[in-house]
Amino acid sequence: MEKILTKNIDKPNSQDIEVYLADGGYKALEKVLTLKPEEVIDEVKKSRLVGRGGAAFPVGLKWSFTSKEDGEPKFIVCNADEGEPGTFKDRVILRNDPHLLLEAIIIGGYAIGTSHGYIYVRGEYYPEIEVLEKAIKQAKEKGYLGNNILRSGFSFNIQLYKGAGSYVCGEETALLESMEGNRGSPDCRPPFPAQSGFLGKPTAVNNVETLANIPAIIINGGNWYSKIGSPGSPGPKLFCLSGQVNKPGVYELPTGIPLRELIENYGGGVRGEFKAVLPGGVSSSLLTDLDVKLDYKSIAKAGSMLGSGAVIVINSDTSMIDVAKNTIDFFAHESCGKCSVCREGTRRAREIITRFANGGGRAEELDLLLELGEVMYDTACCGLGQVAMSATTSAIKLFRDEFEQKVRE
Ligand SMILES: Cc1cc2nc3c(=O)[nH]c(=O)nc-3n(C[C@H](O)[C@H](O)[C@H](O)COP(=O)(O)O)c2cc1C
Ligand code: SF4
Incomplete structure (x- = not known):
């Protein structure tokens, strides 16, 4: 499969805006600025992209709810807390392709009708924070962030928030409490953040990997995207393979790939004899079937959850x-x-x-x-x-x- 989320990460100086621009970077934003916000949301709905942060909620719907809610200003918040043990995929984008994320957040802001974007980033991600700060500065200098972006009349800014090391602050309502300076404790829902989020205003919270899909959807169209991987939850997915495998790492593969293929063809096989797997990090239930497909529906049917895609392999030496x-x-x-x-x-x-x-x-x-x-x-x-x-x-x-x-x- 052609890489979509990780296509830039191995290029020399991949964090630099010139490298990003040289391969069509910010073209999706240019296109979006010629469309109506509803048209952008419709394209995302057509793609059937679902959130990659854990809950697998349809992104087009979330943006549509947020854009239609009463209450100004609205906000878009990128969840870069990445706290689930076994999850280390968002940092690959944050560290190596920050402009992909910034472009996606600006597009999301345009779609829901806000000039205010935030990235809530895990506090321990020191190198990633530096990369993001530099990328925001570069995007401002080139006119992709700030007032009257590309003379379109649309203005947008992005501010960084650093987390303080609490896992539960990755949960969206706790994250928003933390951004407001309160104790990072979840709120019972409803209301959902799309109705009443940051400072009580309509807020779209989206995961880093989720957002990283947006520029490709805008350039190639939602229909193109919906044909990749499993029809119910299409697209590429970053699988974090860890535990007792020979080649742990982050692998970009279409949703629906069998677990066996991920472990054997990409992860170099199990170290020792296979016993079980946690397909969605420590929050998921153990599975023992290597032929299960790695998409949200198949994993749920098998009795577990794909969550953020943290596949932890356990061998027979483990109690x-x-x-x-x-x-x-x-x-x-x-x-x-x-x-x-x-x-x-x-x-x-x-x-x-x-x-x-x-x-x-x-x-x-x-x-x-x-x-x-x-x-x-x-x-x-x-x-x-x-x-x-x-x-x-x-x-x-x-x-x-x-x-x-x-x-x-
Ligand atoms: C305890 C807990 C921790 C979470 N941690 C994260 C996290 O680190 N990153 C993330 O994107 N979503 C995390 N989530 C999911 C978020 O609440 C939310 O569903 C997600 O950010 C929405 O983005 P998405 O629709 O793009 O997936 C967590 C959820 C729970 C319950
Ligand atoms: S809000 Fe309740 S369920 Fe969630 S972490 Fe706190 S105590 Fe646990």
């Missing part, structure tokens, strides 16, 4: 109790504490799993963990609490014997 312990330790640490079911649930689950890890598990507590996972899924306010138990409960369901061997005599 599933360790997998459960690692993931629940993470969620217990990152729970913001707002809902008791998540605050207490993750801590109690950590205590129980720790007992199993130390050989002192209680048999009846395995079913208790499964029940706790269901209650948290149904009642937690945000995605963190809803999926915090996914890896743990799927480990118990698929590898129960490993847990039973650790039951106290």
Whole structure:
């Protein structure tokens, strides 16, 4: 497949605006400025692009809702927090092709009808922050950002916000709270950010990779894009392959590629014997079927979620109790504490799993963990609490014997 998201990343000085311009950079923006905002949104709707940050929500719909909401000014916010363990794809774009992202955010701003764009970037991404700052300066100097862009009458600016190292601040409502200077804690929805977001105004929040698709959609058309990969969620996807594979890395491939092909043809095969995979980072459930297709619908049907595309491979030397312990330790640490079911649930689950890890598990507590996972899924306010138990409960369901061997005599 011809590369769309990573086509520029290996060019020398790929961050420089001259390199970006030499290969058609900012042409999509020039085209957009001759269209009506509704026409831009229609093209994105035709592409059937869905968000790559985890929730897979259709981008055209999100932009359409935001543009139609009452309330001024509106905002567009790029989510560059990239906190999900096993996810390291957005940084490839941030570090190597910042103008692709800036062009996409400006187009998004034009489409929803705002002059105000923000990038909320993970605070630890120091080199990426430097690259972005320089790129914003260059885009201003060339007239792609600022007042009256390319003499179109449209003005737009982008400001950077640096996160402070909290995983939950990648959740869009917590991210907006953090931008407002409040404690980074999610809000229960509705209202959604498209209705009431940054400073209570209509706000479109989009992931870096999601936005990076936009210039190609504008240049080649939504119909062209919709034919790439799986029809239900088309397009290229950046898969972050990690864990026990020979060649971990970020691979741009069409959605719907079988897991086996990703691991064997691109990842150089499993180190050791395949046992299971977390297809969407530590928030997803374990799968053992190598023939599952990597798209949102197929993975959901198989009982897990593709999320941000963090494919973590686990081999047969790995204890599933360790997998459960690692993931629940993470969620217990990152729970913001707002809902008791998540605050207490993750801590109690950590205590129980720790007992199993130390050989002192209680048999009846395995079913208790499964029940706790269901209650948290149904009642937690945000995605963190809803999926915090996914890896743990799927480990118990698929590898129960490993847990039973650790039951106290
Ligand atoms: C706990 C949690 C953490 C999240 N972290 C991120 C993140 O780091 N980056 C991201 O783009 N989306 C993250 N999301 C998803 C966002 O809430 C939101 O759905 C996304 O930014 C919307 O952009 P998209 O529609 O382009 O995917 C997270 C969600 C949850 C529940
Ligand atoms: S589910 Fe957990 S992380 Fe989300 S708001 Fe509730 S306590 Fe906070």
